[in-house]
Amino acid sequence: MDRNFTARGNHDMGGLDGGEINRDEHDYALWEKRIDAMMMLLTNKLQIMTVDQLRKGIEALPPDAYENMTYYERWIASVTNTLLDEGVITADELATKMSAIEAEASEVG
Amino acid sequence: MSGPSDTHDHGHHHDHHHDHDHLHPYDPDHHHPHRPDQDDTMTYYKVMETAVRQLLIEKGLITAEQVHRQIEHMDARTPANGARIVARAWVDPDYKKRLIESPKQAIAEIGHDIGPMHLIVLENTPEVHNVVVCTLCSCYPRWILGLPPDWYKSRAYRSRVVREPRTVLREFGTEIAENREVRVHDSTADMRYFVLPMRPEGTEGMSEDELAAMVGRDAMIGVVEAGAGGAGQLAAE
Amino acid sequence: MARYSVGDKVKVRAAFPPTPPTHVRTPHYIRGCVGTIERICGEFGNPEELAFGRRYGPKSMLYRVRFRQADVWSGYDGAAEDHIEIEIYEFWLEPAERENAA
Numbered sequence: 001m002d003r004n005f006t007a008r009g010n011h012d013m014g015g016l017d018g019g020e021i022n023r024d025e026h027d028y029a030l031w032e033k034r035i036d037a038m039m040m041l042l043t044n045k046l047q048i049m050t051v052d053q054l055r056k057g058i059e060a061l062p063p064d065a066y067e068n069m070t071y072y073e074r075w076i077a078s079v080t081n082t083l084l085d086e087g088v089i090t091a092d093e094l095a096t097k098m099s100a101i102e103a104e105a106s107e108v109g
Numbered sequence: 110m111s112g113p114s115d116t117h118d119h120g121h122h123h124d125h126h127h128d129h130d131h132l133h134p135y136d137p138d139h140h141h142p143h144r145p146d147q148d149d150t151m152t153y154y155k156v157m158e159t160a161v162r163q164l165l166i167e168k169g170l171i172t173a174e175q176v177h178r179q180i181e182h183m184d185a186r187t188p189a190n191g192a193r194i195v196a197r198a199w200v201d202p203d204y205k206k207r208l209i210e211s212p213k214q215a216i217a218e219i220g221h222d223i224g225p226m227h228l229i230v231l232e233n234t235p236e237v238h239n240v241v242v243c244t245l246c247s248c249y250p251r252w253i254l255g256l257p258p259d260w261y262k263s264r265a266y267r268s269r270v271v272r273e274p275r276t277v278l279r280e281f282g283t284e285i286a287e288n289r290e291v292r293v294h295d296s297t298a299d300m301r302y303f304v305l306p307m308r309p310e311g312t313e314g315m316s317e318d319e320l321a322a323m324v325g326r327d328a329m330i331g332v333v334e335a336g337a338g339g340a341g342q343l344a345a346e
Numbered sequence: 347m348a349r350y351s352v353g354d355k356v357k358v359r360a361a362f363p364p365t366p367p368t369h370v371r372t373p374h375y376i377r378g379c380v381g382t383i384e385r386i387c388g389e390f391g392n393p394e395e396l397a398f399g400r401r402y403g404p405k406s407m408l409y410r411v412r413f414r415q416a417d418v419w420s421g422y423d424g425a426a427e428d429h430i431e432i433e434i435y436e437f438w439l440e441p442a443e444r445e446n447a448a
Contacts, residue, residue, distance in 0.1 A: 066264055293430040
C-alpha cells in the first residue's frame with residue numbers, strides 16, 4: 001500500500017510563511033507566571049509530568065489554537081488535560097472547582 | 110498588586126516600547142513588571158489556572174509558597190545575566206575558551222547556576238553569524254535569559270527564520286555580509302543555545318559593566334549584533 | 347554507543363507518521379535531507395516516549411546535524427555558505443550515499 005501521509009502537525013511550522021513578525025512584547029501577567037511555575041514544579045520537582053507531555057498536549061489542540069489562544073492559555077489547557085490523563089485530578093473535581101471559582105468571581109463582581 | 114504599566118521610570122532614557130536591546134547594569138530589583146491580574150475578566154483559562162492550582166495545593170502536591178518562590182526564581186533570570194557572561198568573555202580570552210568548552214562550569218564561575226540546562230554557546234565570528242529558533246515550540250535558554258519574548262514564540266518567526274534568515278534579520282535591522290555564513294540553529298531537542306556576539310569596534314578599554322550594557326537579549330538570540338542601537342557596525346563589513 | 351561519528355554524511359528519514367497523536371521532534375522541513383554530523387550530543391530520553399509520561403525507558407543517541415540551506419530549501423535566497431544545524435535522534439537518521447566526487 002503506497003499511502004504517503006505527509007500531514008504536518010500544526011505546531012511544525014518551520015519553512016511556512018508566517019507573515020510579518022510582530023515585535024510587540026507584553027509583560028507576563030501573574031497568572032501566566034503561575035502556570036509557568038506550576039509546570040516547573042510538576043516536571044522538575046514532582047516528576048508527575050514531562051515537558052514532552054506538555055508539548056504533545058499543545059500539539060493536540062485544535063488547529064485554530066494558535067490564532068485563538070494565547071501562549072499560556074495553550075499551556076494551561078495542555079497541563080490540565082495531562083493531569084486528567086494521569087489521574088492526578090478528575091474531571092468532576094475540575095468542573096466543581098471551576099464552577100465555584102466562577103461563582104465567586106461573579107459575586108465579587 | 111500593581112506596578113508601572115508601559116513606562117518604566119529610570120534615570121536614563123531609551124527608545125521605549127519595551128525595547129531592551131541595550132541593558133541596564135545588573136540590578137536584581139529590575140525586571141519587567143507583570144501586568145496586574147485583571148480580574149475584571151476572569152476568563153475561562155484564568156479560572157482553569159486557579160482551579161488547577163487550588164486542586165494541586167489541596168492534594169498536597171504543591172504549596173502556594175513553592176509557586177511564589179518559583180516565580181521569583183524565574184524573575185531573577187534576565188538578559189543581564191547573559192550580558193555579564195558576554196562581557197567577561199570579551200575581556201578574558203581564556204574565559205571565552207572555557208565558556209565555549211564547558212559552559213555550565215564557566216557560567217558557574219561568575220556565580221550563575223544554569224540548573225539542568227544543556228547549553229551550547231555559539232560564538233559569532235567574522236566568518237559566521239549565528240541565530241537561534243525553536244520551530245516546534247519555544248525552547249529558549251531560560252535559565253540564563255529568563256522568559257522569551259513573544260515574537261520568538263510567534264508563528265511568523267518560527268516559520269520564517271529557518272527558511273529566510275537574512276530577510277528576517279533585515280527586519281530586525283541586521284544586515285550580514287554575503288561572505289559571512291548565516292548559521293541557523295533549530296532547538297529541536299535537549300540542547301539550548303546562547304549566542305556570544307562579536308565585540309563591537311571602538312570598545313577597547315571599556316569596563317565589563319560598560320561592555321555588558323551593550324549586550325541586549327536580542328543579540329544573544331542572534332537577531333541583532335551587539336552594540337548601541339541594535340544594528341551593530343562590525344569589522345566584518 | 348553512537349552509530350555515527352562527527353563528519354559522517356547522514357540522511358534524515360523521509361518518514362511522515364500520521365500526526366497527531368505521535369509527538370515527534372524531527373521537523374517536517376528536514377525530512378529526506380542529507381547533512382553532516384556536527385557533534386554527538388549524548389544520550390537523552392526519547393521524546394516520543396516521554397510524551398506519554400514514560401520517563402524510564404532506554405535513552406537514545408542525540409546528534410547535531412549540519413545542512414546546507416541550499417540543500418534544504420528549493421530556491422533558497424541567502425548565501426551559498428549558509429547552513430542550518432538541528433538536533434536529531436539517531437533513529438531518525440540513516441547513512442547517506444557517498445556523494446560522487448565532482
